[in-house]
């Protein structure tokens with residue numbers, strides 16, 4: 001058929017399963033186990049539905065942009081807001097990665113990067129992590145068309161110290177370097193202060209993890225005003241109204257409540273420390289995680305078997321049938337109770353009591 005020759009063919013990204021049945025312990029997509037800040041529920045209840053007949057405001061002109069700017073001590077013109085960081089990253093790929101040279105990212109990383117590169121026809125090269133899953137900064141010194149990596153990296157949870165992030169940014173002044181900080185609030189040090197010094201640095205964050213709002217879809221990028229205006233130009237060339245009014249309004253409450261935000265992050269860090277002890281006791285090994293998940297491999301039981309048996313017990317974790325990582329499970333940190341249920345199931349599966 002003729003039309004088939006003209007189709008843009010891509011292999012899509014495969015997100016973690018979203019089981020719709022009740023009672024499942026869902027530790028497979030790095031969602032926050034706690035509800036959004038209480039102000040979000042109040043604002044949702046008070047929302048004036050009549051005004052949904054209007055188009056939403058431009059995100060950069062909203063209270064949400066102002067609130068984020070105040071929180072991060074930057075200008076509202078230094079923030080781009082999108083429909084989750086996936087949307088922000090997709091826009092950033094389209095905007096900044098226009099070179100004939102390949103974009104660099106790690107071989108083990110967020111598996112959406114190669115999908116965006118493919119869909120936008122951007123050449124790319126995967127730079128192998130070392131044997132301990134660390135990014136080798138020297139690999140990012142060759143000429144390239146841009147650089148992107150998550151910090152902490154996904155799915156490993158490994159944090160790269162800020163001086164090494166800066167090493168990559170400063171070695172690549174002629175291209176844009178994107179640091180995807182989806183998990184930065186769980187113990188990492190953000191590269192945000194570096195945006196003053198480097199006009200080629202874009203820092204991307206999200207409301208989906210530390211702010212418990214994955215379902216609302218809010219992500220944002222921060223950088224110098226010129227980078228942000230380039231992003232806005234491309235975004236307004238694709239779709240003027242990406243952000244819905246509800247997200248723009250409710251997001252404000254999640255940023256405002258800094259006490260609740262810190263409490264939730266601390267609870268997750270505490271549960272993570274406990275998970276490190278329990279998983280070690282159960283025979284797992286894992287790199288130190290600075291994210292809301294642990295990337296663990298069992299000393300004797302294959303990851304796939306554990307993954308399948310947990311699922312039979314209605315406990316969902318993430319497993320990839322991929323070279324180098326197929327004996328690992330990525331386990332999201334849930335509530336203490338959810339994690340207790342996980343340890344009980346793992347004791348049965350891995351033969352420890």
Ligand code: PMP
Pocket residue numbers: 083084085086087110150154180182205206207208214218219
């Ligand atoms: N970056 C990384 C590294 C992620 O793991 C995720 C979550 N899948 C995202 C970005 C996208 O998250 P969201 O679109 O929900 O902000």
